[in-house]
Amino acid sequence: MDFIRQPWPWYFSGTMIVLIMLILIFWGKSFGFSSNLRTICSMAGAGKKVKFFDFDWKAQRWNLLFLLGSIIGGWISAQFLSNPQGMELSEATVNDLRGLGIHFKGALNPEELFSLEALADFKVWCLLLSGGLLVGFGSRYAGGCTSGHAISGLSNLQFPSLLAVIGFFIGGLLMTWLILPLIL
Amino acid sequence: MKSLKYILAGILFGIIMTKSEAVSWFRIYEMFRFQSFQMYGIIGTAVVLGIIAVFLIKKMQWKDVAHHPILFKDKEPPYARYLIGGTIFGLGWALTGACPGPMFVNLGYGYLTMAIVIIGALLGTFLYGLIKDKLPH
Numbered sequence: 001m002d003f004i005r006q007p008w009p010w011y012f013s014g015t016m017i018v019l020i021m022l023i024l025i026f027w028g029k030s031f032g033f034s035s036n037l038r039t040i041c042s043m044a045g046a047g048k049k050v051k052f053f054d055f056d057w058k059a060q061r062w063n064l065l066f067l068l069g070s071i072i073g074g075w076i077s078a079q080f081l082s083n084p085q086g087m088e089l090s091e092a093t094v095n096d097l098r099g100l101g102i103h104f105k106g107a108l109n110p111e112e113l114f115s116l117e118a119l120a121d122f123k124v125w126c127l128l129l130s131g132g133l134l135v136g137f138g139s140r141y142a143g144g145c146t147s148g149h150a151i152s153g154l155s156n157l158q159f160p161s162l163l164a165v166i167g168f169f170i171g172g173l174l175m176t177w178l179i180l181p182l183i184l
Numbered sequence: 185m186k187s188l189k190y191i192l193a194g195i196l197f198g199i200i201m202t203k204s205e206a207v208s209w210f211r212i213y214e215m216f217r218f219q220s221f222q223m224y225g226i227i228g229t230a231v232v233l234g235i236i237a238v239f240l241i242k243k244m245q246w247k248d249v250a251h252h253p254i255l256f257k258d259k260e261p262p263y264a265r266y267l268i269g270g271t272i273f274g275l276g277w278a279l280t281g282a283c284p285g286p287m288f289v290n291l292g293y294g295y296l297t298m299a300i301v302i303i304g305a306l307l308g309t310f311l312y313g314l315i316k317d318k319l320p321h
Contacts (some may be wrong), residue, residue, distance in 0.1 A: 007203060007204070008200075008203040008204050009225075010204070010219075010221070010222050010223075010224075010225030010226045010229060011229050011254055011272045011284070012204075013200060013203070013204030013206070013224065013226045013229075014225065014226045014227070014228065014229025014230040014233065015229060015230075015233060016196075016200045016204075017197075017200060017204075017226070017230040018230050018233040018234045018237060020193060020196060020197050021230075021234060021237075022237055023193055023302060024193065025241070025248070025254060026246075026248050026249055026254075027189070027190075027248065027249060028248040028249070028250055028252060028254075030257075031245050032311075033283075033285040034283075034284040036284070037284060037305055037306055037308075037309040038309055038313070040306060041306060041309055041310050041313065046310055046313065050313045050314055052312075052313030052314075053313050062190045063190075065190035065191050065194065066190045066191070066193055066194035066197065067194060067267075067288055068185060068191055068194060069190065069191040069192060069193060069194015069195040069196075069197065069198060070194040070195070070197050070201070070285060070288050070292070071194075071198065071201070071288050071289070071291055071292035072191070072194070072195050072292060073194060073195040073196065073197060073198015073199045073200075073201075073243045073289060073292065074198045074201075074202055074207070074288070074289035074290060074291065074292025074293035074294075075198075075292040075293065075294075076195065076198070076199060077198065077199050077202035077289075077293060078202075078267075078292070078293040078294050081199065081202070081203060081244050082318065087205060087208060087210065087211075089210050089211075089214060089220075090214055090219045090220050091218045092217070093210065093213060093214040093217055093220070094217045095215065096204050096217060096219075097210075102201075104210060106302075108202075108205065108207060108208040108209070108210070108290070108293065109208060109209040109210070109234075109281060109290065109295055110209055110210065112207070113209065113297075114290075114295050114297045114298070115297070116296065116297065118297070119297060121197075122219070122298060122317075124297075125300065127279065127299060128280065128300040128301050128304065129300055129301075129303065129304040129307075130276075130279070130304065131276045131280035131301060131304060132276065132280060132287070132300065132301035132302060132303065132304020132305040132306075132307070132308065133276065133277035133304040133305070133307055133308035133311070134232060134272050134273065134275045134276025134279065134304075134308060135273055135276035135277060135280060135282070135283065135284065135287075135301075135304070135305050135308060136276075136304065136305030136306060136307065136308025136309040136310075136311075136312070137269075137272055137276075137282075137308035137309065137311055137312045138243075138269050138270065138271070138272030138273025138274070138275070138300060138308070139269070139273050139284060139305075140269070140308075140309050140312040140316075141224075141265055141268060141269025141272060141273075141312055141316075141319065142265060142266050142269025142270045142272075142273055143259065143265065143266070143269065144267075145273065145283050145284050145285075146277075146283040146284075146285070149266075149270070150227055150231070150264050151227075151230050151231070151234060152234075153259060154234065154235070155230075155231060155234025155235050155237065155238045155285070156206035156238050156258075157235065158257045158258065158259045159259075159263075160202040160225035160260070160261070160263060160266045161259060161266070162267040162271075163263055163267045163270065164267070164269065164270035165270065166267065166270065167215075167266060167267045167268065167269065167270020167271040167272075167273065167274060168271075168273055168274040168277060169274060170267075170270070170271045170274060170294075171217075171270065171271040171272060171274020171275040171276075171277065171278065172212075172216045172274040172275070172277055172278040173274075173276045173278075174271075174274070174275060174278075175216075175274065175276075175277075175278035175279050176213060176216035176217060176278045177216075177217075179275070179279075180279070182280070
């Protein structure tokens with residue numbers, strides 16, 4: 001039982017992610033999560049105004065079910081599989097974050113950004129909303145996110161996916177090293 | 185039954201992402217600071233095994249469960265969009281510590297504030313659809 005509660009080693013996690021990709025491939029689908037965002041816009045009626053959302057979203061129903069499952073999976077993990085010891089983070093990271101006013105206490109996400117109390121600060125609303133906006137805008141612009149490009153695309157040796165992944169890192173490094181110290 | 189299998193695959197995905205800690209803001213920050221191998225190990229393992237698996241599927245011409253040939257769609261040029269869009273995505277990924285999948289996994293985990301990130305992501309997706317013809321691709 002210990003194995004289940006502890007964080008899973010990277011090689012096991014990586015293998016399981018490929019397994020998910022393969023399950024979907026053998027079901028005649030493809031692994032790409034961010035398409036769901038477009039589908040939800042379309043369901044909400046965005047297709048009446050914008051052509052990009054005018055497509056047969058019902059063909060994407062399976063992916064929405066996958067999304068629903070991922071929410072349930074997160075809930076199951078929190079209820080039954082969480083590590084009582086909390087997460088371990090490298091000491092260098094903990095120290096760097098302290099300098100930014102973020103304190104690591106073993107949870108998955110910092111309370112300074114993700115607790116309900118943090119919402120008392122208007123800045124946190126702006127950070128969360130604009131961060132989400134960048135992810136949504138960027139993933140559609142690039143035609144996929146981590147699952148579609150870094151996993152599915154690179155597995156199929158797609159040069160465009162390599163470019164997208166390089167972009168993910170350019171953006172991520174810019175944010176982490178230059179922008180976060182200014183806005184946190 | 186047909187619906188259930190996709191929900192089950194999603195549940196498996198949610199559990200894997202949580203147990204690998206890939207849904208953690210801290211892990212993503214640590215990755216971009218090059219202070220841990222964990223995330224590189226996960227993505228690296230997945231890519232290496234994925235390349236082998238896709239190669240075998242093509243070589244052996246395996247069929248899917250409905251006996252249709254498995255086809256892989258190539259990503260088309262022009263190439264600029266992948267780099268520009270990817271960079272915008274990366275900015276948001278490092279800020280929120282969540283790519284689209286983990287946003288929803290985190291919501292289920294109990295991080296209700298992720299709903300704000302998800303609303304942002306939907307707005308961003310809508311905004312892209314709205315102005316995509318004016319953007320360089």
